[in-house]
Amino acid sequence: MSSIYKRGNTWTANIFVMKNGQRRRKTKSGFKTKAQATGWASEMEVAKQNDTIVLNSKLLFGDFYDNWFNTFKSPTVSKATVKWYQYVSATIREYFPTTKLDRLDRVKFQQFLNDFGETHALTTARKMKMLIKQVAVAAIADGYISKDFTYNTRVTGLDSKDTDLKFLEEPDMKALADYIESKPIQTRAVTDMMILTAMQSGARYAEIAGLEWTDVDFDSSLIHIETTWDQVYHELKPTKTPSSVRDIDMPTQYMTELYDWYTLHPETRFVFETKNTMPPTSAAANKQLRRDLDDIGATKVITFHGLRHTHASWLLSHGVDLQYVSERLGHADTSITLSTYSHLLQTKRTSEINKSINLLSNL
Known part of the structure; x- marks a missing residue:
């Protein structure tokens, strides 16, 4: 079931789905035409039938990262590696303080990599992306997002010491x-x-x-x-x-x-x-x-x-x-x-x- 309505100069689409016994809503706005909004709603209805739909979430990126780390990584990695994960967590909370997990996309993440690379070594930037990619994969597996926002993004960084x-x-x-x-x-x-x-x-x-x-x-x-x-x-x-x-x-x-x-x-x-x-x-x-x-x-x-x-x-x-x-x-x-x-x-x-x-x- 979906609803399409106009808000100002753009169109908004809503679809509803039962999740864990609760009626939940997924919304997307900003469509220039009603046809575009209707098309998106149809795609979501198909996804709902295939059980691949990702619902809107209020979960912050930083919160999901910390929960994932404490549950899956903290018990298994060394103390030295823990420091790396803690560093990534602090960086996420500094750069994405209010960003919801489902609002992340490749453009936002690439902008982050560009900014991070201006002040950090290339090797550090590569490790940062690698550890965050693990979180993206976990978020997809848990149904919070549908696409890997780190996919095909490029790492930049300061040149390391000459060979x-x-x-x-x-x-x-x-x-x-x-x-x-x-x-x-x-x-x-x-x-x-x-x-x-x-x-x-x-x-x-x-x-x-x-x-x-x-x-x-x-x-x-x-x-x-x-x-x-x-x-x-x-x-x-x-x-x-x-x-x-x-x-x-x-x-x-x-x-x-x-x-x-x-x-x-x-x-x-x-x-x-x-x-x-x-x-x-x-x-x-x-x-x-x-x-x-x-x-x-x-x-x-x-x-x-x-x-x-x-x-x-x-x-x-x-x-x-x-x-x-x-x-x-x-x-x-x-x-x-x-x-x-x-x-x-x-x-x-x-x-x-x-x-x-x-x-x-x-x-």
Whole structure:
């Protein structure tokens, strides 16, 4: 059953449907002609018969998001991931304070992405869209909306740090390793040992910080990655992904130094532990890395995570098998490794350019 009437210069259409034992109304106004209003009402009648109609809702976008998160996500995600969802919630409530869920459309969401991208990194904007898309899918499944308002919208954002700044070239990589190894093991900083471990293993900060002596196999010259250190809550937690659980083969020279380190710290729980019996923070590790890079006169200043990029880039540039490098880094598949480390070290890039030009010149 529907009703069509004129309001001012435009037409309005109403249809009525029983929902959960209650008579509910769905309204749309602004039609320029009665025929348009009638056509919409007919479409809604068909949807009503097919049980696909979406009723008008007074539910705010922010309220639906929080309800969905508390019900479906909060019990299953890590504490670190919770912070991301909380950040998305705060952003939604700031940008869409009074927006009803069923009033969202692709235009409004694209405008939001455009505005958000003006002040945030591209990677942050991509994650924001990904998490909100989950809510859109849930809202469709629950019958609150009929279309995905995130579909085919484009993410924009500030350019991240240039790829070349994320890893060290081979001369600086070797100089950094030599510099740390020149420091007597008895007085060497804990963070220097973490830096050396990152260069030799390609492991993440949280994986290295979470290493316990039981994770070190001196006989087989490997370290076992099974947990990560949460520096916010001061606790061990599972690895980033199941594929991140892995054994990493380490060079004999490094394992010799690590054994010397063990003889100096046999009673500690963590391989790299400060006086407060906890691993150093990422801030402390980054501070030490910047100091070391300054001391060797490095051409680039990178973050601790950049040591992971340095490790992977160096192996790939020297022809190490992609599958092995991917497994060493703990990636789920080689496509992640390819997309992240498609670049080569500068010396390798120059060599490949010259090789290509010489080959093409002989055509």
